[in-house]
Amino acid sequence: MKSIWIINHYANAMFENKGGRHYWFAEQLVDRGYKVSIVCSNQFHEKDACVDIESGLYKRETKNGINFYFIKTVNSTGNGFKRVLNMLSFYQNLMRSYKKWGEKPDFIIGSSVHPLAMVAGIKISKHFNIPSISEVRDLWPEAIFSFKKIKENSLLGKLLISGEKWIYDNSDAIIFTKEGDSDYIEERKWDQKSGNSIDLNKCFYINNGVNxxxxxxxxxxxxxxxxxxxxxxxxxxxxxxxxxxxxxxxxxxxxxxxxxxxxxxxxxxxxxxxxxxxxxxxxxxxxxxxxxxxxxxxxxxxxxxxxxxxxxxxxxxxxxxxxxxxxxxxxxxxxxxxxxxxxxxxxxxxxxxxxxxxxxxxxxxxxxxxxxxxxxxxxxxxxxxxxxxxxxxxxxxFDFDVLTTKLEHVFNYVSKGRGE
Structure with a gap:
């Protein structure tokens, strides 16, 4: 039985609602014989509530055959500094706790909104020597630049772009949720045809959908x-x-x-x-x-x-x-x-x-x-x-039965890339 970890900071709402992109992926994959764990924050983003963690850095619960690991994070409200601390604590406590879970995945999907979920996925995959899949649901940091929160040519902007490139370079596969997102790599001239490092064959398109x-x-x-x-x-x-x-x-x-x-x-x-x-x-x-x-x-x-x-x-x-x-x-x-x-x-x-x-x-x-x-x-x-x-x-x-088959194609791609 192949085991998959999906890291999505905000997937706690999916545990409550029994729905959403990664819940429906997980449900389909469980039906197809996979073991699936979703890793998320214990703090809800859109309301002042949390999953109570009595002790330690995480709590594990199971719903409909899907494991949820709730990572202890600091409380966040709004989009200010507290939200940044919330992201950092999620990354830090995930990296401090995953070795204690007593299991080794076969694939890891690190899913943005924020990039630390993808960074964690890459680093954990290197520890286990398994394929890492990065899922980009919103091009980052382009979205920040478009809202004029940070200037692209600033020192911080350049550092964020450098971090983004590192994620793409170190991912065995990249999933984009918009069909044209891989164009971004070509626009940056990061692709192999432009003399750079990224093989566009490892880029896949799996949009959001509906059950x-x-x-x-x-x-x-x-x-x-x-x-x-x-x-x-x-x-x-x-x-x-x-x-x-x-x-x-x-x-x-x-x-x-x-x-x-x-x-x-x-x-x-x-x-x-x-x-x-x-x-x-x-x-x-x-x-x-x-x-x-x-x-x-x-x-x-x-x-x-x-x-x-x-x-x-x-x-x-x-x-x-x-x-x-x-x-x-x-x-x-x-x-x-x-x-x-x-x-x-x-x-x-x-x-x-x-x-x-x-x-x-x-x-x-x-x-x-x-x-x-x-x-x-x-x-x-x-x-x-x-x-x-x-x-x-x-x-x-765009039904999740169809989308999950596309996700399995990504699993097959990264497995072949490692000679499995």
């Missing part, structure tokens, strides 16, 4: 009591965070251009720091065709999306580099709902274009978004149903 079995179960078993979902109107739905990067104000602006269409309503599900601004915009424009619905449980999202007529991917074009694709979880939930999708940003490697399941606006304006909404609204039944079918077909290609 269609659980999604369909939630549609049936977790209905959401909302009268706006049950009428015959054309329901345009956004489900997600209300943050500047999500640029949800564009949806409010689009609602202005749709006033005269009495049976179109825009429903926004989610919460975040932009909520007050959005409420004020709705009042300022005196709109009654758009509603902020507030927080809803993740388990209710499949039902909400299933009742929609059209789903909106809404982002800021300027606050993120979209040229390499999209790996947002909501994209695949939207696909699973079998409804058309509109994106208000133009993306490289666009899955909406590839699967012909939606449209992209010409620019990032509310007027352009309204025009694309009307394009779907005015489709005849046959055209609309085709978009729906294509959306669900796309979801099938």
């Amino acid at each position: 269609l079995k659980y999604f369909d179960q939630d549609v049936q078993n977790n209905k959401f009591d909302d009268e706006d979902l049950l009428d015959d109107s054309f329901k345009v739905v956004y489900a997600g965070a209300l943050r500047p990067v999500n640029n949800v104000g564009t949806i409010i602006e689009a609602a202005q251009y749709l006033r005269k269409y009495q049976d179109i309503k825009l429903l926004i599900y989610g919460q975040g720091i932009e909520e007050t601004n959005l409420v004020n915009k709705i009042k300022e424009y005196n709109l009654n065709n758009v509603k902020l619905k507030g927080f809803v449980s993740k388990r209710n999202i499949p039902f909400i999306l299933n009742q929609s007529s059209l789903n909106i991917l809404n982002y800021s074009q300027s606050q993120y580099n979209w040229t390499r694709g999209n790996s947002s979880n909501k994209l695949f939930e939207y696909m699973a709902s079998g409804k058309p999708i509109i994106s208000n940003v133009k993306m490289g490697y666009c899955l909406l274009d590839k699967y012909e399941c939606g449209y992209t606006t010409k620019d990032n304006s509310g007027k352009a978004l309204a025009q694309e909404i009307l394009k779907v609204y005015q489709l005849n039944e046959e055209q609309y149903n085709k978009l729906c079918q294509q959306s669900r077909k796309a979801a099938a290609d």
Whole structure:
């Protein structure tokens, strides 16, 4: 029985929710005969709570055949210095404790958000003399540079880039979650064709996805009591965070251009720091065709999306580099709902274009978004149903049964690389 360790600082929420990328990978792998352990922090990132560790540096628990190692970390709130300490303590206590677990893995996957999870994976793999797989779910430190938190040409920026290169050089395989992320290595001229060290053959693309079995179960078993979902109107739905990067104000602006269409309503599900601004915009424009619905449980999202007529991917074009694709979880939930999708940003490697399941606006304006909404609204039944079918077909290609088979291909690659 092959043993796999997946290091993901924030996977503690997956233990609670019994869902998410690495939980679904682990569940599939256990069914295929692997032993899987997920390594995460004991401190929850999005709430002031933790898994209690009575003594020592870690605690092990098992759920549905998946082992979870909770690493003792300092409390973190927000995105400031405490969060950095939280990351450092996770790395330090993981490195101090893993030898005590009494087991040796066959493969290690170190998964970002932050790079110390990948560094730990590489160092532990060297100790055990086994393959190391680094999973890059967000290009780092590029994301930090794009938010202008650190300048790329600063001393710290150069050190971070050097660390990133070290991770890529010392990984037996690299998994990117966006199709175009390997382009980044070529842009940096780190690839062998450019006379540098990284073999692009060790780079793999496994996007985020959706567990269609659980999604369909939630549609049936977790209905959401909302009268706006049950009428015959054309329901345009956004489900997600209300943050500047999500640029949800564009949806409010689009609602202005749709006033005269009495049976179109825009429903926004989610919460975040932009909520007050959005409420004020709705009042300022005196709109009654758009509603902020507030927080809803993740388990209710499949039902909400299933009742929609059209789903909106809404982002800021300027606050993120979209040229390499999209790996947002909501994209695949939207696909699973079998409804058309509109994106208000133009993306490289666009899955909406590839699967012909939606449209992209010409620019990032509310007027352009309204025009694309009307394009779907005015489709005849046959055209609309085709978009729906294509959306669900796309979801099938990103079901975790399919994605786990891709992950097994990575295992085979690194095994052959070591002559196994």
